[in-house]
Amino acid sequence: MAHDLFPVPDSWAKAAWIDNATYLRMYEQSISDPEGFWGEQAGCLDWFRPWTKVREGAFEGDVRISWFCGGKLNVSYNCLDRHLAGRGDAIALIWEGDDPAESRSFSYRRLFEEVCRFANVLKSLGLRRGDRVTIYLPMIPELAVAMLACTRIGVVHSIVFGGFSADSLAERIRDCQGRVLITADEGLRGGQRIPAKENADKAVEKCPVVERVIVVRHTGGDVPWTPGRDLSWSELMENASADCPPEVMDAEDPLFILYTSGSTGKPKGVLHTTGGYLVFSALTHRHIFDYHDGDIYWCTADIGWVTGHSYIIYGPLANGATTVMFEGVPHYPDWSRFWNIVDKHGISILYTAPTAIRALMRQGDEPVRKTSRRSLRLLGTVGEPINPEAWLWYYNVVGEKRCPIVDTWWQTETGGILLSPLPGAMALKPGSALRPYFGVKPAIVDAAGNFLEGPGDGNLVITEPWPAMLRTIYGDHSRFLQTYFSLYKGAYFTGDGARRDEDGDYWITGRVDDVINVSGHRLGTAEVESALVAHPAVAEAAVVGFPHEIKGQGIYAYVTLKADRSPAEPLREELLRWVRKEIGAIAVPDVLQWAPGLPKTRSGKIMRRILRKIAANSLDDLGDTSTLAEPAVVEELIRNRPAAA
Numbered sequence: 001m002a003h004d005l006f007p008v009p010d011s012w013a014k015a016a017w018i019d020n021a022t023y024l025r026m027y028e029q030s031i032s033d034p035e036g037f038w039g040e041q042a043g044c045l046d047w048f049r050p051w052t053k054v055r056e057g058a059f060e061g062d063v064r065i066s067w068f069c070g071g072k073l074n075v076s077y078n079c080l081d082r083h084l085a086g087r088g089d090a091i092a093l094i095w096e097g098d099d100p101a102e103s104r105s106f107s108y109r110r111l112f113e114e115v116c117r118f119a120n121v122l123k124s125l126g127l128r129r130g131d132r133v134t135i136y137l138p139m140i141p142e143l144a145v146a147m148l149a150c151t152r153i154g155v156v157h158s159i160v161f162g163g164f165s166a167d168s169l170a171e172r173i174r175d176c177q178g179r180v181l182i183t184a185d186e187g188l189r190g191g192q193r194i195p196a197k198e199n200a201d202k203a204v205e206k207c208p209v210v211e212r213v214i215v216v217r218h219t220g221g222d223v224p225w226t227p228g229r230d231l232s233w234s235e236l237m238e239n240a241s242a243d244c245p246p247e248v249m250d251a252e253d254p255l256f257i258l259y260t261s262g263s264t265g266k267p268k269g270v271l272h273t274t275g276g277y278l279v280f281s282a283l284t285h286r287h288i289f290d291y292h293d294g295d296i297y298w299c300t301a302d303i304g305w306v307t308g309h310s311y312i313i314y315g316p317l318a319n320g321a322t323t324v325m326f327e328g329v330p331h332y333p334d335w336s337r338f339w340n341i342v343d344k345h346g347i348s349i350l351y352t353a354p355t356a357i358r359a360l361m362r363q364g365d366e367p368v369r370k371t372s373r374r375s376l377r378l379l380g381t382v383g384e385p386i387n388p389e390a391w392l393w394y395y396n397v398v399g400e401k402r403c404p405i406v407d408t409w410w411q412t413e414t415g416g417i418l419l420s421p422l423p424g425a426m427a428l429k430p431g432s433a434l435r436p437y438f439g440v441k442p443a444i445v446d447a448a449g450n451f452l453e454g455p456g457d458g459n460l461v462i463t464e465p466w467p468a469m470l471r472t473i474y475g476d477h478s479r480f481l482q483t484y485f486s487l488y489k490g491a492y493f494t495g496d497g498a499r500r501d502e503d504g505d506y507w508i509t510g511r512v513d514d515v516i517n518v519s520g521h522r523l524g525t526a527e528v529e530s531a532l533v534a535h536p537a538v539a540e541a542a543v544v545g546f547p548h549e550i551k552g553q554g555i556y557a558y559v560t561l562k563a564d565r566s567p568a569e570p571l572r573e574e575l576l577r578w579v580r581k582e583i584g585a586i587a588v589p590d591v592l593q594w595a596p597g598l599p600k601t602r603s604g605k606i607m608r609r610i611l612r613k614i615a616a617n618s619l620d621d622l623g624d625t626s627t628l629a630e631p632a633v634v635e636e637l638i639r640n641r642p643a644a645a
């Protein structure tokens with residue numbers, strides 16, 4: 001297959017951290033001598049005590065993986081304290097509010113002081129190393145302060161995306177038994193107020209484990225207050241000392257839990273640890289985004305997702321970078337917002353998602369062209385496959401053919417980027433994540449279970465441990481083994497399909513399990529199904545993804561009602577509201593079709609393959625339907641496919 005090829009510009013090959021020869025040499029070393037390689041690279045951090053062994057454990061048996069065994073360090077120390085002498089007055093964090101008139105900058109020194117203060121606040125509430133704290137905050141600076149304060153005293157944070165409902169929040173609090181919840185009165189997105197405290201209150205009602213709720217005053221909105229339980233962030237901070245020595249943590253001490261969707265209904269608490277995660281997020285940030293002093297780096301993700309953890313906060317701050325965090329949305333107050341932010345702060349590196357690029361592209365070139373964007377030198381994408389059309393628009397219009405694009409493939413579980421171009425080293429192919437990062441050993445397994453040598457299509461697996469990989473699913477190591485290590489012997493199963501081309505470059509083809517990717521948000525179809533069947537009118541539900549022009553994938557729900565209920569528009573709307581309440585706005589189906597019956601095998605399994613075809617409107621190619629118990633069900637679904645879908 002022929003592709004457009006975008007060679008590395010000379011200026012990039014000369015000035016980037018990693019050119020082609022360096023990539024080949026370092027990659028080779030990272031695979032042939034992982035311990036030597038990572039032992040050397042881990043020198044990018046400050047350690048209180050060095051490790052005794054670089055790596056322990058393998059993808060076999062119980063899969064207990066350790067990196068930098070016995071090494072001692074502290075994440076907030078590496079992200080803050082060690083920069084104070086050289087760049088204490090340099091800007092660590094630029095916050096851009098939802099309202100374009102609002103932004104604030106924090107120097108490393110200022111951020112350090114706030115973090116120490118808040119760490120003392122957490123201590124004063126009795127929190128100690130190993131305890132869990134849940135953070136349910138909008139994209140405001142206090143979120144960064146809260147995370148880093150947790151790491152300073154060894155408290156494990158679990159951040160819940162502000163778009164999740166009270167029920168989703170409660171489920172996550174209960175799973176990790178977080179004693180303290182940090183939230184705000186309200187969030188702001190596109191001029192709309194998001195009722196954070198109200199949701200938090202509803203969640204806490206169902207979580208007796210929560211002793212204290214710390215509330216940031218953000219909008220100043222009028223919110224309910226429970227005296228004794230609720231505490232004001234600013235009052236606590238006023239009385240807190242800025243002197244808080246960092247806790248000496250083991251490289252394998254837990255750093256954070258982040259819940260993500262899998263193939264089954266219950267979200268998984270992905271557990272990341274301290275040393276390997278920080279080494280890997282810092283190095284990938286430096287090499288893949290080619291971060292140099294003087295760059296202004298902006299990742300548009302929400303910190304509620306892993307991208308925000310690794311590439312707004314930990315990687316950039318460990319590197320002493322200037323990182324931007326944005327509270328708002330791309331289209332408010334108008335569709336030039338992203339580019340106005342780029343010009344306002346002189347952003348040189350921009351990292352965003354294909355869904356945002358497609359939505360912006362749909363508005364035409366005008367909103368982009370009327371801004372300067374001269375400061376940009378590198379663009380990145382993450383979260384879902386990027387279609388070549390969107391890639392080319394990003395490259396030609398946004399970057400004016402001047403900025404390489406790094407299409408970075410990774411997952412909540414991987415902690416950091418595993419496949420991506422290195423901009424000074426590799427010619428780009430629109431839609432390809434190209435090559436593995438150092439120490440990453442990908443493989444493709446075909447349908448027959450063979451690990452392919454050359455080009456081919458199949459499931460993507462990783463065959464060697466890497467420093468930032470998840471260590472377990474919180475409280476459920478057997479689910480960890482089952483999910484990632486049971487399908488193929490000796491390999492981590494990613495859940496993604498991929499193709500390796502004749503040049504050895506990787507193309508991610510999307511999830512091969514029941515996970516869908518809606519606007520870059522990862523959702524399990526089973527989660528949406530269990531929300532639907534929890535409604536008293538619903539007997540059964542099947543949910544699949546379907547191709548969606550902007551969102552990448554949309555959500556298509558087939559719903560069978562109980563015998564005494566009949567389909568009606570008000571009920572359809574009620575079910576959509578119900579899903580919003582149960583999970584959050586991101587999970588609301590784009591299409592809800594009434595299904596008098598669902599296609600099933602004779603053993604009673606729902607044939608999702610067929611439902612996916614109907615949802616995608618690829619009706620002439622339904623595949624083998626001979627195992628269907630009742631073929632008439634399929635014809636009925638096709639006949640009644642909603643016109644809008």
Ligand code: 6R9
Pocket residue numbers: 260305306307381382383384385386407408409410411412413433494495496508510511517520521522
């Ligand atoms: C970082 C993040 C992970 C899933 C992953 C894959 C998809 C992410 C991608 C990509 C194609 C890319 N994905 N990056 N697909 N090209 N560059 O998004 O983590 O929320 O856990 O989602 O996202 O399907 O398996 P997470």
